[in-house]
Amino acid sequence: MPQFKLRDGRELEILDNGINSERAIIFHHGTPGHASAWSSWLEEAALSGIRAISYSRAGYGTSDRNPGRSVINVNTDIAQVLDAKNITKFVSIGWSGGGPHCLANTFEPRNVGAISLAGVGAFGVDDLDFLEGMGPENHDEFGAALKGEAVIDQWMNDNAGAMKSVTGSDIIEAFGGLIGDADKAVLEGGEADAMAASMRSALAVSFDGWIDDDLVFVKKWGFDLASITKPVFLWQGDDDFMVPHAHSYWLEKHIPTATLTFKPGEGHISIGVKYRAEILAQAQGLLK
Numbered sequence: 001m002p003q004f005k006l007r008d009g010r011e012l013e014i015l016d017n018g019i020n021s022e023r024a025i026i027f028h029h030g031t032p033g034h035a036s037a038w039s040s041w042l043e044e045a046a047l048s049g050i051r052a053i054s055y056s057r058a059g060y061g062t063s064d065r066n067p068g069r070s071v072i073n074v075n076t077d078i079a080q081v082l083d084a085k086n087i088t089k090f091v092s093i094g095w096s097g098g099g100p101h102c103l104a105n106t107f108e109p110r111n112v113g114a115i116s117l118a119g120v121g122a123f124g125v126d127d128l129d130f131l132e133g134m135g136p137e138n139h140d141e142f143g144a145a146l147k148g149e150a151v152i153d154q155w156m157n158d159n160a161g162a163m164k165s166v167t168g169s170d171i172i173e174a175f176g177g178l179i180g181d182a183d184k185a186v187l188e189g190g191e192a193d194a195m196a197a198s199m200r201s202a203l204a205v206s207f208d209g210w211i212d213d214d215l216v217f218v219k220k221w222g223f224d225l226a227s228i229t230k231p232v233f234l235w236q237g238d239d240d241f242m243v244p245h246a247h248s249y250w251l252e253k254h255i256p257t258a259t260l261t262f263k264p265g266e267g268h269i270s271i272g273v274k275y276r277a278e279i280l281a282q283a284q285g286l287l288k
Contacts, residue, residue: 001035003062004055006080010064013056014081017042019049022088023287025280026078026105027054031097031217032163032210034061034202040194041093041276050284055081057101059209060202069212072222074101075108082110091283094119095272096243097213100221103255106230107223113231113286115279117272118240121247122225123218133244135177145214152214156207164203168193180239182267191273225254232258233282235275237266 003011015035025045027038038054045052058066058077066073082090092114094102099119105111123130123142131139144155166174171192172184179187187195202209232255236248245262252260263271272279 001056001062004081004084006077010058010066012058012063012077012081013061015039015042015054016085017046017052019046019051021049021051022086024051024053024085024087024090025283025287026081026090026092026102027052028074028092028094028098028101029054029057029060029198029202030095031213032060032199032202033057033095033098034198036201037095037195037198041280044276045280048280048284050280050287051087053081053085053087056202057098057209057213059206059212061209062205063209065206065208065212067212069216070219070222071100071216072104072107074104078105079108082108089287091115091286093117093279093283096120096268097217099243099251100217103225103228103232104221104223106228106232111230113233113283115233115235115283116248116251117235117279118237118243118268119234119247119251120217120243121250122221125250127253128246128250133241133246135179135241137176137178138242141214142218145218149211149215152211153207156211160203160207160210163199166196166199168196171196171199178242179269180241180267182237182239182265182270186267186270186273191269195269225251226256228255228257230257231286234258234260235263235271235279236260237263237268237271239265239267240271242268
């Protein structure tokens with residue numbers, strides 16, 4: 001996968017669908033995740049003449065780690081990508097752990113809006129129980145992250161090794177209590193192999209990106225949601241045990257420009273699989 005050299009010497013994995021345009025969608029993958037998670041979205045965007053770019057967040061795949069990063073730091077990386085590719089207007093789309101990162105992009109001057117799919121809310125706030133409704137695996141994982149980098153590093157080595165070699169045939173079992181019936185149905189319907197391949201690519205070098213994401217999500221993001229002025233569209237279902245729907249309701253409450261599309265019966269994965277065309281159309285509308 002092509003590498004992009006940043007000014008600080010780090011490199012990012014980048015996928016660009018090659019459409020010749022100064023307007024683009026920037027995609028932020030989940031946790032864990034990889035640029036390739038968006039490959040089919042980039043292809044579909046190209047069919048509509050939309051430029052689309054995804055990247056592997058710092059520490060995932062062959063993207064170099066950025067130790068101590070916070071959510072807002074993503075704007076430094078994305079701004080350099082925009083400069084190099086002559087992008088003058090963009091919409092950000094983020095899934096799950098990519099949700100906060102796409103919201104951070106609304107503070108980049110060239111951004112015209114963000115779309116968060118089952119995006120995570122903030123930790124440690126009075127009006128959101130971050131872990132309520134999550135599968136037991138997430139309780140263990142974030143419990144380790146709260147104890148610091150050494151503990152979450154050990155937790156990954158003890159518990160996450162199977163994800164490094166996961167295949168389509170065993171990804172449902174690997175997710176355990178984090179997915180419900182809606183997500184199992186879309187994985188059984190043909191999404192499993194692509195998702196498993198993306199997971200393997202994400203973790204091929206190390207757990208660093210996943211570790212850093214977990215540490216990022218249990219501290220302040222580095223920006224105020226109430227200060228967002230760009231349009232924000234939230235998508236969420238209620239069969240979600242990775243990021244329960246309370247998170248999207250909380251985001252809707254705290255982002256003054258937010259509009260929530262709630263889909264009963266949809267899960268963490270199915271929300272994007274089933275409504276991809278509508279979400280891309282929403283992004284295209286923001287780019288006009």
